C-alpha cells in the first residue's frame with residue numbers, strides 16, 4: 001500500500017451488542033489522544049472503523065459489502081478513507097479480510113484495539129496491520145481516561161464466555177471469561193461520573209460472572225461491586241447486562257432489595273421454553289430452574305421489569321417445543337425482550353446439527369412469538385399508568401420542549417417541560433403505548449422527596 005497522509009477525522013460504525021458500542025467509544029477516545037476528531041455529519045472521514053458483530057448470519061459478507069460501498073463512495077468523492085475492521089468479525093476472519101479486501105489497512109480484534117495508534121502509524125506508512133491477540137486486561141490498562149458523554153454510560157466489567165452454547169460464536173471471538181479488577185472499575189466509574197454520567201450500565205457477555213477482590217481484599221461478586229459503586233456520589237442509577245442464569249447468586253438477588261440505586265430491571269436470556277432444546281443449546285439449566293430464579297427476584301423486588309432473549313427455529317425444534325416457549329413467555333409476562341431466528345454460525349456445533357428448520361417456519365414462529373411478547377410489553381406499560389417515578393432525560397423529543405428519557409424499568413417516557421438532558425424528573429405516567437409512555441412532570445413536596 002502507498003503511504004497516506006495521517007488521518008484528521010474518523011468515523012466509528014459499531015454494530016451488534018452494547019459491548020461493541022462500549023469498545024467503539026474507547027477506540028474513539030484513543031483516536032482523540034492523537035488529535036483525530038470525529039467527522040461531521042455527512043462529511044467523508046479520513047479513517048473509518050467498522051466495529052463488527054459476528055452474531056447474525058452473513059455477518060462477514062455484510063462487512064465485505066460495506067467495504068465495497070465505502071471504496072466506491074471514496075472513489076466518487078476522490079478520497080478513499082483509511083479502512084479498519086474491528087470487532088468480532090475481525091477476530092473470526094483475521095488475515096482472510098486482508099486477502100479478500102485489499103482496501104483494508106487494519107484488522108484488529110476486540111481484545112487488541114488498545115494498539116490501534118501504533119497500527120495507524122504503520123498504515124500511514126503504507127504497511128497493513130492485523131492484530132487478533134487476546135490480552136484482555138492489558139487492553140483496559142492501556143486505554144486513555146474516559147471522556148465527556150451523555151447522562152447514561154456503559155462500563156465493561158467482564159469479557160469473554162466459558163459457556164459454549166452450541167449456537168454461539170462469542171467464546172471463539174471474545175475468548176475466555178475475564179473479570180476486570182475491582183479498583184480499576186471503581187476508578188473508571190468515578191471518571192464517568194466526573195465526565196457527566198448519572199447512570200452506569202455494567203456490561204459483560206456474562207456480567208454476573210464478574211468476580212474479584214474488593215478494596216478490603218475480600219472476595220466479591222457482582223453484588224459486592226454494585227454495593228461499592230452505589231457509594232459513588234453523583235452516580236444515581238446502576239444497571240447490568242447480560243446475565244446467565246447459572247451465574248446468579250443470592251447476594252445479587254438480594255441487592256435488588258438493598259441498593260436503591262440498582263434499577264428494578266433484569267435482563268436474563270432463556271432462549272427457549274423447552275428443556276430438550278435448552279439441552280441441545282448447552283444452556284446448562286432447565287425451564288423450572290429459570291422460573292424459580294425469577295420468582296426470587298420478584299419476591300425481593302415485586303415491581304421488577306423482566307427482560308429475556310429468545311431464539312426460534314433452533315435445529316430440531318418441534319411445533320410443541322415452540323409452544324413451550326410461548327408458555328414461558330405467558331408465565332413470565334416479560335416487560336421487554338429480544339427475539340431472533342436461529343442462524344447457523346460457522347464453527348459452532350449447532351450449525352451442523354440435523355433438523356435445520358425451514359426459513360418460512362422460522363419466520364412464522366418469530367412472528368407469533370413477537371406478537372405474544374409485544375402483548376406482554378404493552379400490558380406492562382399499561383399497568384404502569386398512574387405511577388409516579390423518576391425519568392432520566394437522555395435526549396430531546398420530536399416537538400420543541402419535549403424530552404425523551406428512561407423510567408427505572410427502562411421504559412421510554414416522553415414528556416414536556418423546562419428541563420435539560422441528564423435531568424432526573426419526577427413524572428407521572430399518564431398514557432401507555434406498546435413501546436413508550438407519555439408522562440407529566442409532577443412536583444413532589446420536599447418532605448415527600450426521596
Ligand code: SF4
Nearest residue numbers: 161163164165168170
Ligand atoms: S452464554 Fe452462551 S449465548 Fe451467551 S455469550 Fe456465552 S456462549 Fe454465547
